[in-house]
Amino acid sequence: MSSKTEPTIHDLAKKLNISASTVSRALNDNPRISQKTRDMIKAAALELGYQPNTIASNLRNRKSNTIGIVVPLINRHFFSSVISGVEDVAFAAGYNVVISQSNDEGEKEQRIVRSMFANRVDGLIISIAMKTTKFDHLQLFAGKKIPLVFFDRIVREIEADRVVVDDFNGGYKVTKHLIEQGRKRIAHLTGPLNLITYSDRKRGYKQALVDHHLEVDEELIIVNNLTRTDGLMAVQQLLKLKNRPDAIFCGNDTTALSAILHLKEIGIKVPEEIAIVGFSNEPFSEVVTPSISTIKQPGFEMGQKAAQMLIEQIETKEQTATYETVTMPTELIIRESSFLKR
Amino acid sequence: MSSKTEPTIHDLAKKLNISASTVSRALNDNPRISQKTRDMIKAAALELGYQPNTIASNLRNRKSNTIGIVVPLINRHFFSSVISGVEDVAFAAGYNVVISQSNDEGEKEQRIVRSMFANRVDGLIISIAMKTTKFDHLQLFAGKKIPLVFFDRIVREIEADRVVVDDFNGGYKVTKHLIEQGRKRIAHLTGPLNLITYSDRKRGYKQALVDHHLEVDEELIIVNNLTRTDGLMAVQQLLKLKNRPDAIFCGNDTTALSAILHLKEIGIKVPEEIAIVGFSNEPFSEVVTPSISTIKQPGFEMGQKAAQMLIEQIETKEQTATYETVTMPTELIIRESSFLKR
DNA sequence: CAATCAAATGCAATCGATTGCATTTTTCGT
DNA sequence: ACGAAAAATGCAATCGATTGCATTTGATTG
Numbered sequence: 192m193s194s195k196t197e198p199t200i201h202d203l204a205k206k207l208n209i210s211a212s213t214v215s216r217a218l219n220d221n222p223r224i225s226q227k228t229r230d231m232i233k234a235a236a237l238e239l240g241y242q243p244n245t246i247a248s249n250l251r252n253r254k255s256n257t258i259g260i261v262v263p264l265i266n267r268h269f270f271s272s273v274i275s276g277v278e279d280v281a282f283a284a285g286y287n288v289v290i291s292q293s294n295d296e297g298e299k300e301q302r303i304v305r306s307m308f309a310n311r312v313d314g315l316i317i318s319i320a321m322k323t324t325k326f327d328h329l330q331l332f333a334g335k336k337i338p339l340v341f342f343d344r345i346v347r348e349i350e351a352d353r354v355v356v357d358d359f360n361g362g363y364k365v366t367k368h369l370i371e372q373g374r375k376r377i378a379h380l381t382g383p384l385n386l387i388t389y390s391d392r393k394r395g396y397k398q399a400l401v402d403h404h405l406e407v408d409e410e411l412i413i414v415n416n417l418t419r420t421d422g423l424m425a426v427q428q429l430l431k432l433k434n435r436p437d438a439i440f441c442g443n444d445t446t447a448l449s450a451i452l453h454l455k456e457i458g459i460k461v462p463e464e465i466a467i468v469g470f471s472n473e474p475f476s477e478v479v480t481p482s483i484s485t486i487k488q489p490g491f492e493m494g495q496k497a498a499q500m501l502i503e504q505i506e507t508k509e510q511t512a513t514y515e516t517v518t519m520p521t522e523l524i525i526r527e528s529s530f531l532k533r
Numbered sequence: 534m535s536s537k538t539e540p541t542i543h544d545l546a547k548k549l550n551i552s553a554s555t556v557s558r559a560l561n562d563n564p565r566i567s568q569k570t571r572d573m574i575k576a577a578a579l580e581l582g583y584q585p586n587t588i589a590s591n592l593r594n595r596k597s598n599t600i601g602i603v604v605p606l607i608n609r610h611f612f613s614s615v616i617s618g619v620e621d622v623a624f625a626a627g628y629n630v631v632i633s634q635s636n637d638e639g640e641k642e643q644r645i646v647r648s649m650f651a652n653r654v655d656g657l658i659i660s661i662a663m664k665t666t667k668f669d670h671l672q673l674f675a676g677k678k679i680p681l682v683f684f685d686r687i688v689r690e691i692e693a694d695r696v697v698v699d700d701f702n703g704g705y706k707v708t709k710h711l712i713e714q715g716r717k718r719i720a721h722l723t724g725p726l727n728l729i730t731y732s733d734r735k736r737g738y739k740q741a742l743v744d745h746h747l748e749v750d751e752e753l754i755i756v757n758n759l760t761r762t763d764g765l766m767a768v769q770q771l772l773k774l775k776n777r778p779d780a781i782f783c784g785n786d787t788t789a790l791s792a793i794l795h796l797k798e799i800g801i802k803v804p805e806e807i808a809i810v811g812f813s814n815e816p817f818s819e820v821v822t823p824s825i826s827t828i829k830q831p832g833f834e835m836g837q838k839a840a841q842m843l844i845e846q847i848e849t850k851e852q853t854a855t856y857e858t859v860t861m862p863t864e865l866i867i868r869e870s871s872f873l874k875r
Numbered sequence: 876c877a878a879t880c881a882a883a884t885g886c887a888a889t890c891g892a893t894t895g896c897a898t899t900t901t902t903c904g905t
Numbered sequence: 906a907c908g909a910a911a912a913a914t915g916c917a918a919t920c921g922a923t924t925g926c927a928t929t930t931g932a933t934t935g
Contacts, residue, residue: 248892290631541920
């Protein structure tokens with residue numbers, strides 16, 4: 192059994208017959224305390240098993256040395272890569288990172304963000320949930336000029352630094368690739384269009400069609416939440432059309448996968464009859480048969496960049512009222528699901 | 534531009550000409566404050582945009598209402614399932630969850646755990662890093678009787694509640710299955726044996742061999758860190774043997790996958806020539822060709838259980854000196870990589 | 876209408892670390 | 906050895922919310 196409570200600097204002070212201020216300064220290597228005293232205090236701290244209470248320190252300093260990151264789902268490869276990138280930079284700069292997931296639910300996102308505010312994180316990095324439509328929880332940060340960086344799924348209505356990928360170009364590249372493969376009726380399966388990522392990809396898709404003199408058929412564009420079931424249902428819907436598509440540009444790899452599995456099951460050949468392209472380069476997309484063509488987003492680098500921008504904001508006293516948007520390039524990875532050998 | 538600092542209960546009190554205590558009590562719905570006053574204070578709080586400062590509250594209450602969870606890697610399906618399970622129970626019970634990943638590095642784990650202690654989490658749920666050999670950071674919790682629950686990768690040396698899967702049985706089931714498929718030389722690829730999960734699986738593997746009168750050939754047992762490259766190298770090493778294995782029981786799905794990909798590439802048929810079984814049921818294992826037989830661990834349920842046990846500990850005043858170990862069942866999922874149709 | 880008791884509210888200390896402004900101690904030149 | 910300057914340390918307030926113990930207000934009753 193150990194002591195009732197943790198030893199504090201006051202306990203240390205009492206034991207050494209000095210003041211708490213001296214202890215505090217010594218532990219923080221303040222040069223105002225002589226080297227000898229510092230050493231002695233540190234030794235005593237070690238001996239007593241003293242552990243600083245960050246909460247008290249944070250309260251006094253009005254700063255938590257912590258940055259928060261909120262993602263829709265931590266087990267999406269893209270998001271966990273971003274998290275690793277953030278941690279990489281943040282830890283090196285001496286910040287702690289608290290991670291949370293919204294499960295793509297607006298309500299949980301609200302709760303998380305408020306809790307992070309209440310815990311006074313020094314800044315927040317966030318990719319918003321699919322179903323988020325209210326932004327007052329983010330206004331909590333933006334309105335009070337607490338550093339905030341959006342990545343991937345940004346909010347246009349709120350001014351802040353942003354790290355995004357070139358979704359328009361990604362959508363364009365996918366579509367152009369499919370056209371070059373000789374496809375004429377290219378369907379597009381996309382997520383909620385209030386999310387700029389999806390609407391940009393769709394714009395790229397449309398632009399590519401137009402540029403290559405192909406008709407944009409709204410019947411071929413399906414909007415849903417891009418879950419595995421959503422992918423299945425979308426494919427079934429597309430197959431029911433009198434004039435079937437010969438390619439599907441899916442909004443993510445999950446739906447691309449479920450499309451492929453379903454098509455395989457009912458005996459439709461991929462890519463011969465219907466070509467499939469996904470988005471985000473989930474690890475499985477490389478290893479399924481056929482392997483899935485997709486767009487690679489530089490997640491780790493985006494995380495690094497977002498953390499750099501956030502820390503820059505945190506550590507710059509002057510509130511520069513200018514916000515920056517960094518756009519990262521995407522890479523089209525062509526695999527079996529869309530590439531016809533001849 | 535907003536006010537310099539956040540409004541506090543004192544600001545509210547001043548504005549309403551009442552005391553801070555009353556404000557505090559009103560906001561916490563303390564019945565000692567009349568309903569009328571409560572309503573009035575809450576209205577004012579809303580109007581001023583008051584947001585409670587959790588840090589101050591935590592300091593005073595010596596409690597953070599937060600539980601920490603540390604996993605080796607958040608983007609492993611098993612671990613993210615556990616996290617979701619923990620969140621599920623914790624949120625329902627009014628706790629916040631802070632998630633961190635050790636990247637399987639002992640040093641990072643130390644740092645994270647210390648930081649969580651310094652932030653006075655009410656309890657900790659952890660699966661230790663592969664390379665952790667020192668435990669003083671965990672002693673920080675165990676020694677001070679701060680609620681601690683290990684899951685999956687536990688530490689025998691430290692007494693605490695534990696949630697594990699029946700790894701011995703899992704290893705046994707896999708091996709028995711392979712034997713029933715007619716395999717005679719079953720190799721085993723495993724991780725660091727200081728981790729009980731791995732040594733238990735290996736024990737199960739050996740026991741199954743013995744029970745079925747098969748020889749245990751140490752040459753067929755390879756220990757490494759189970760990364761993708763590790764899997765490749767292990768397979769290459771096994772193929773060099775004069776007496777090759779006809780099955781490999783891999784320590785995780787990642788190495789099972791890399792084994793399959795390599796065997797495919799060099800023209801060795803799976804499962805005909807060499808059968809493969811993985812562990813953990815990563816999402817990709819179902820969709821690769823051939824699909825990977827594996828052991829399913831009930832991650833979400835383990836997370837729920839761990840959170841329940843932790844919260845139970847937190848909320849029970851009496852320090853019961855008894856610790857519980859909950860063992861969850863595993864399920865063998867037989868897929869193409871080990872099942873020979875005839 | 877005074878006495879009694881309950882209800883409502885306030886005072887002041889507390890949680891543990893930090894820091895501006897003393898105060899004390901040491902050092903040093905003369 | 907004395908005073909001044911430098912170095913070392915201490916005092917007390919602060920960060921914002923909570924709470925045990927008053928104190929005040931209000932209601933009730935004889």
